[in-house]
Amino acid sequence: MTMHANSDNTPSTSGMEIKHWKEQVVDLLYWRDLQRTGVVFGASLFLLLSLSVCSIISVISYVALALLSVTISFRIYKGILQAVQKSEDGHPFKMYLDKDIGISSELVHKYSDTTLAHINCVIKELRRLFLVEDLVDSLKFAVLMWILTYVGALFNGLTLLILGLIGTFSWPVIYEKHQAQIDHYYGLVNKQIKDVLGKIQAKIPGAKPKTE
Numbered sequence: 001m002t003m004h005a006n007s008d009n010t011p012s013t014s015g016m017e018i019k020h021w022k023e024q025v026v027d028l029l030y031w032r033d034l035q036r037t038g039v040v041f042g043a044s045l046f047l048l049l050s051l052s053v054c055s056i057i058s059v060i061s062y063v064a065l066a067l068l069s070v071t072i073s074f075r076i077y078k079g080i081l082q083a084v085q086k087s088e089d090g091h092p093f094k095m096y097l098d099k100d101i102g103i104s105s106e107l108v109h110k111y112s113d114t115t116l117a118h119i120n121c122v123i124k125e126l127r128r129l130f131l132v133e134d135l136v137d138s139l140k141f142a143v144l145m146w147i148l149t150y151v152g153a154l155f156n157g158l159t160l161l162i163l164g165l166i167g168t169f170s171w172p173v174i175y176e177k178h179q180a181q182i183d184h185y186y187g188l189v190n191k192q193i194k195d196v197l198g199k200i201q202a203k204i205p206g207a208k209p210k211t212e
Contacts, residue, residue: 029172041169048162136201 031037050059071093078092091097132138155163175182 029169030176031169031173037169041165044165045162048158048165052158052162135204136197140197 027033028037028040047059047063050062054062075092078089081087082089128134129138129141151160
């Protein structure tokens with residue numbers, strides 16, 4: 001009976017951990033804690049900007065050296081302080097050394113299954129587009145790829161990552177403050193696009209409008 005109870009409690013505990021993790025991500029993107037979000041955003045932006053100047057090996061080495069310089073200096077400082085004061089405070093990082101930082105197998109299984117489902121969905125969608133199951137969708141995909149050729153000529157992958165990072169940390173706050181106006185203009189643009197696509201679709205032989 002005891003073993004059965006423990007096995008029943010495991011998924012709920014994992015689900016609570018995932019929910020808590022998602023809430024933390026939302027709080028991070030919406031700048032609920034300015035200090036934490038500022039540190040994460042600043043560190044991520046600094047890392048990407050560093051990668052645009054130096055190689056990834058150099059960036060990792062410099063970051064590791066900077067971190068080691070701080071931790072070793074603090075460790076030596078606390079050791080000298082304890083020797084002078086004749087205190088027995090122990091290791092200054094003991095709280096972090098004793099903390100469990102392992103990733104649970106339930107979390108790995110959940111996200112691996114989710115990732116696999118998304119990969120399969122992408123593969124099926126690409127097959128549908130490249131084999132022209134729907135002519136209009138394949139044409140829209142071709143136009144998107146054509147636009148991306150110009151985007152690729154203007155920006156490299158790292159620049160797009162930097163812009164994506166800035167957008168990730170700025171768009172949620174902007175949308176939250178101006179949701180009504182953004183939804184209004186998005187609806188107008190979306191309606192215009194659907195009208196244009198509808199007219200194009202009506203003139204293409206063999207292309208049937210989708211039933212929504």
